[in-house]
Amino acid sequence: MSDLDWENLSQQAIAAAGVVYFLALMAHLVEWSSLRKVPVASRAERRAERSATAGGSGTLVADPIVADPVITETGGPREPAERTAMFGRLGLLLTGLACALQLVALVGRGMAADPNRVPWGNMYEFVLAGTWVVVVMYLALYRRFRLSWLGPLVTAFVVTLLMVAVIWLYGPVSPLREALNSPWLVIHVISAIVATAAFSLGGIVSALYLIKERSKNPDRGYIARLPEPKTLDRIAYRLHAFGFPVWTFAVLITGPIWAHQAWSSYWNWDPKEVWAFITWVVYAGYLHARATAGWRGRKAAWLALVGLATLWFNFIGINYFSTTSMHSYAGSEVSLVSADST
Amino acid sequence: MTTEERTPEPGDLADRDPLLGETPAGPERQPGELGLVELLRWAWRQLTSMRTALILLLLLALAAIPGSVIPQTGVDSLKTSQWRDRHPQLTPIYERLGLFAVYDSVWFSAIYLLLMVSLVGCILPRLRVYWRALRARPPAAPRVLTRLPGHAAYTTDLAPEDVLVRAREVLGRRRYRLRPATDGDDAVAAERGYLREAGNLLFHLSLLVVLVGFAMGSLFGYKGGVVVISGSGFSNVLTQYDDYKPGSLFDPDSMEPFRFTLDSFDVEWVTSGRARGMDRKFVSHLTYWPTPDSNEEHYDLRVNHPLRIGGTEVFLIAHGYAPVITVRDGDGNVSTRPVVFLPQDKTLLSFGVVKVPEAQPDQIGLEGLFYPSYVKVDGNPVNVTGDDLNPTLSLLAYKGDLGLDSGAPQSVYFLDKSGLTALKKPNGKPDRIDLQIGDTVPIAGGGSVTFEGVKEWNRFQISRTPGKHLALGGVIAALIGLLGSLFIRPRRVWVRARSGEDGTTVEVGALERSDGGELDSVVAGIVTDLQGDERGDEPGVET
Ligand code: HEM
Numbered sequence: 089m090s091d092l093d094w095e096n097l098s099q100q101a102i103a104a105a106g107v108v109y110f111l112a113l114m115a116h117l118v119e120w121s122s123l124r125k126v127p128v129a130s131r132a133e134r135r136a137e138r139s140a141t142a143g144g145s146g147t148l149v150a151d152p153i154v155a156d157p158v159i160t161e162t163g164g165p166r167e168p169a170e171r172t173a174m175f176g177r178l179g180l181l182l183t184g185l186a187c188a189l190q191l192v193a194l195v196g197r198g199m200a201a202d203p204n205r206v207p208w209g210n211m212y213e214f215v216l217a218g219t220w221v222v223v224v225m226y227l228a229l230y231r232r233f234r235l236s237w238l239g240p241l242v243t244a245f246v247v248t249l250l251m252v253a254v255i256w257l258y259g260p261v262s263p264l265r266e267a268l269n270s271p272w273l274v275i276h277v278i279s280a281i282v283a284t285a286a287f288s289l290g291g292i293v294s295a296l297y298l299i300k301e302r303s304k305n306p307d308r309g310y311i312a313r314l315p316e317p318k319t320l321d322r323i324a325y326r327l328h329a330f331g332f333p334v335w336t337f338a339v340l341i342t343g344p345i346w347a348h349q350a351w352s353s354y355w356n357w358d359p360k361e362v363w364a365f366i367t368w369v370v371y372a373g374y375l376h377a378r379a380t381a382g383w384r385g386r387k388a389a390w391l392a393l394v395g396l397a398t399l400w401f402n403f404i405g406i407n408y409f410s411t412t413s414m415h416s417y418a419g420s421e422v423s424l425v426s427a428d429s430t
Numbered sequence: 431m432t433t434e435e436r437t438p439e440p441g442d443l444a445d446r447d448p449l450l451g452e453t454p455a456g457p458e459r460q461p462g463e464l465g466l467v468e469l470l471r472w473a474w475r476q477l478t479s480m481r482t483a484l485i486l487l488l489l490l491a492l493a494a495i496p497g498s499v500i501p502q503t504g505v506d507s508l509k510t511s512q513w514r515d516r517h518p519q520l521t522p523i524y525e526r527l528g529l530f531a532v533y534d535s536v537w538f539s540a541i542y543l544l545l546m547v548s549l550v551g552c553i554l555p556r557l558r559v560y561w562r563a564l565r566a567r568p569p570a571a572p573r574v575l576t577r578l579p580g581h582a583a584y585t586t587d588l589a590p591e592d593v594l595v596r597a598r599e600v601l602g603r604r605r606y607r608l609r610p611a612t613d614g615d616d617a618v619a620a621e622r623g624y625l626r627e628a629g630n631l632l633f634h635l636s637l638l639v640v641l642v643g644f645a646m647g648s649l650f651g652y653k654g655g656v657v658v659i660s661g662s663g664f665s666n667v668l669t670q671y672d673d674y675k676p677g678s679l680f681d682p683d684s685m686e687p688f689r690f691t692l693d694s695f696d697v698e699w700v701t702s703g704r705a706r707g708m709d710r711k712f713v714s715h716l717t718y719w720p721t722p723d724s725n726e727e728h729y730d731l732r733v734n735h736p737l738r739i740g741g742t743e744v745f746l747i748a749h750g751y752a753p754v755i756t757v758r759d760g761d762g763n764v765s766t767r768p769v770v771f772l773p774q775d776k777t778l779l780s781f782g783v784v785k786v787p788e789a790q791p792d793q794i795g796l797e798g799l800f801y802p803s804y805v806k807v808d809g810n811p812v813n814v815t816g817d818d819l820n821p822t823l824s825l826l827a828y829k830g831d832l833g834l835d836s837g838a839p840q841s842v843y844f845l846d847k848s849g850l851t852a853l854k855k856p857n858g859k860p861d862r863i864d865l866q867i868g869d870t871v872p873i874a875g876g877g878s879v880t881f882e883g884v885k886e887w888n889r890f891q892i893s894r895t896p897g898k899h900l901a902l903g904g905v906i907a908a909l910i911g912l913l914g915s916l917f918i919r920p921r922r923v924w925v926r927a928r929s930g931e932d933g934t935t936v937e938v939g940a941l942e943r944s945d946g947g948e949l950d951s952v953v954a955g956i957v958t959d960l961q962g963d964e965r966g967d968e969p970g971v972e973t
Contacts, residue, residue, distance in 0.1 A: 352893045362495075373488050
């Protein structure tokens with residue numbers, strides 16, 4: 089296949105993936121809307137059920153949604169439950185399919201470059217890779233954390249970002265600058281993407297935690313079927329606790345090693361570096377807050393969201409504010425070693 | 431942080447808060463009795479509390495922001511001075527606040543130094559506590575195991591003693607530390623995950639190491655840049671640098687006495703495909719002498735592959751063209767030199783200035799563009815690529831006073847035209863001189879300019895960063911500690927067996943001492959193992 093074929097393949101694959109993600113989103117919406125008519129089992133019932141299936145409380149026992157004993161005034165007892173279960177499974181299946189298509193798109197981008205390279209040379213590819221990792225993580229953790237309630241949000245998140253990427257960030261496949269041709273950079277970017285994905289998922293769960301915490305326990309609708317705040321908090325923590333060391337590795341180890349090789353000093357206080365550092369410090373604050381009296385719970389969750397905001401700001405916003413950045417071409421055309429627009 | 435043996439509470443998390451866990455309230459004291467010592471102790475306790483650490487962390491994040499928005503002298507001094515020119519009112523205020531050098535400013539340093547003091551104050555007592563915890567026995571079983579966050583119970587026909595023996599085996603295999611058995615025990619007590627706290631301490635200690643490494647670099651290191659034209663060389667002394675940023679305690683006498691010459695420079699221009707017009711595979715062929723009397727050595731310097739000479743490193747960071755230009759003045763004096771032209775875009779269309787202060791009767795200045803691949807499109811000059819396929823110069827000539835005698839430092843890339851007059855052709859148009867290699871063109875009013883040929887220049891960044899390996903080692907150790915701290919799950923497990931009416935009742939209780947564990951599956955696993963070999967017995971797990 090020629091480079092152009094690969095690029096076209098990538099384009100088609102991403103379009104297909106977008107459509108399939110959208111269908112997955114639809115399936116999840118049907119799943120959840122048919123549940124709206126169904127009251128959540130009362131708290132006491134649920135607790136009884138939980139302790140029947142597991143040995144205790146306080147750990148990651150998500151409230152089983154689909155398996156809730158459903159008794160409605162209108163329809164037959166089993167019917168809505170089966171329907172929702174089916175749409176839930178369909179959504180999951182479609183998400184898996186879209187994820188595979190997206191992988192094809194990523195590989196295509198890499199193969200379309202001459203010489204072949206890793207598919208994260210610009211913002212477009214970065215978003216593609218990042219959302220892909222989000223989906224992979226969601227799928228990988230689906231069973232362990234019983235994430236069925238995350239389905240609509242993850243698919244909506246990914247569909248939105250892919251649209252943004254295709255419409256505003258798209259750039260043709262372009263070769264990398266010489267300085268970007270370093271194994272350290274590959275590791276650096278992979279880990280930054282993985283950490284970004286983990287933090288993004290973690291941020292979604294933290295936001296849900298805050299919403300659930302605040303809600304007055306309605307007995308219907310999406311919020312009612314989210315796991316207990318405690319469980320949400322714990323899932324968010326696990327995601328952040330995974331993301332933080334990876335982020336440390338990305339911005340405080342591989343980033344500086346590469347910067348040293350290319351720019352002669354390992355830390356330059358370049359705006360991108362500053363914001364990566366700020367993100368790191370805020371998430372360290374989040375982990376601290378969870379162990380600090382008076383900061384656990386809500387305040388910690390807010391810190392996690394602040395951390396996510398700094399992360400995304402660094403990715404998108406800083407390009408418009410910064411006056412000097414070696415991470416962009418702006419102002420440093422003379423240099424051999426300015427990094428691309430990541 | 432294991433304190434003395436005590437019955438654990440589900441809310442045990444709190445005892446990892448040094449403020450709450452480490453400093454029990456002192457003896458009762460009357461109001462107004464707060465002496466100086468107490469005051470100091472109180473202040474110290476505040477400083478080393480988790481809450482202060484958290485607030486200092488957030489402050490650090492906040493304080494780092496201005497440096498990413500306001501140009502920093504240390505990052506880009508040119509941009510900074512341009513910014514100052516544009517904001518005459520804000521500049522003095524910003525200067526007073528240190529906003530042009532945020533990361534060296536007093537307030538920024540104060541925050542991270544306080545944080546470090548807090549860190550030390552936090553870690554020392556935790557080290558002591560940890561040392562004690564390491565040698566402590568796992569605490570005895572609480573009376574009611576079924577109130578613990580993780581618990582299960584079942585009945586069996588085995589005798590209680592046998593169950594406990596088996597429990598010791600099962601937990602031992604899972605690398606729990608066991609409380610030594612004593613006669614009459616009806617329960618086994620076990621604990622694991624001691625390394626978590628070690629990891630956490632390692633993480634925090636390593637942060638100090640990183641700071642020390644980083645400080646060494648910024649105090650004792652330096653970095654400088656120099657432009658070298660192919661065929662010429664560089665000696666590592668201060669005066670040869672074009673620009674230079676020393677650390678505050680840097681000693682120029684400690685600079686390593688190497689020198690090198692740039693023999694030639696290769697670059698490949700991509701001529702087809704997406705990458706057309708891009709330059710790559712830059713190689714500077716260097717000959718270098720590590721010390722004045724060592725033998726010459728060779729190195730092919732490439733991007734991402736610096737040359738190390740002792741503790742100093744040489745990096746290739748930019749390249750461009752240096753046309754060789756000969757100027758004859760009105761009196762016939764000749765001066766020939768390669769002149770560094772600065773690239774203006776990716777095609778290396780370059781701008782440069784020629785100053786001939788020795789020219790007579792008037793000094794001569796030239797300013798203009800260099801086209802590596804000149805083509806005329808619709809009457810307009812266009813540069814097609816950065817490859818020097820058709821090198822062409824287009825210059826304007828000036829005569830008069832170059833302004834070099836005033837003593838004020840002047841950029842070699844800038845022509846101060848205040849004392850100069852632009853030369854005009856007889857028809858009144860500016861005297862534009864277009865040259866290709868070998869051409870000689872007369873200057874209006876006497877003299878001439880010759881374009882002799884093209885050389886290449888490289889810009890090298892030369893730096894010494896002591897402490898960089900220390901800093902790297904520190905971050906790596908911190909990461910290892912962090913992994914331990916986040917993923918090792920300290921946990922206590924108790925197994926109690928008592929005989930009752932329908933056999934032996936076995937209770938398993940577990941307590942997670944960190945966030946995010948999955949106690950249920952842990953307890954279930956232990957129960958399964960406990961029941962593992964009891965053939966013929968059908969245990970029903972209940973709670
Ligand atoms: C330089 C600034 C600091 C940074 C970047 C930092 C970072 C971190 C991080 C990322 C964690 C999470 C690891 C884990 O959950 O086990 C942590 C935990 C902890 N830090 Fe810090 N820390 C700093 C300063 C301090 C200070 C000054 C104190 C003392 C007050 C402190 C006390 C603790 C304690 C007790 C924990 C354990 C919390 C837990 O068990 O969850 N740290 N720190």
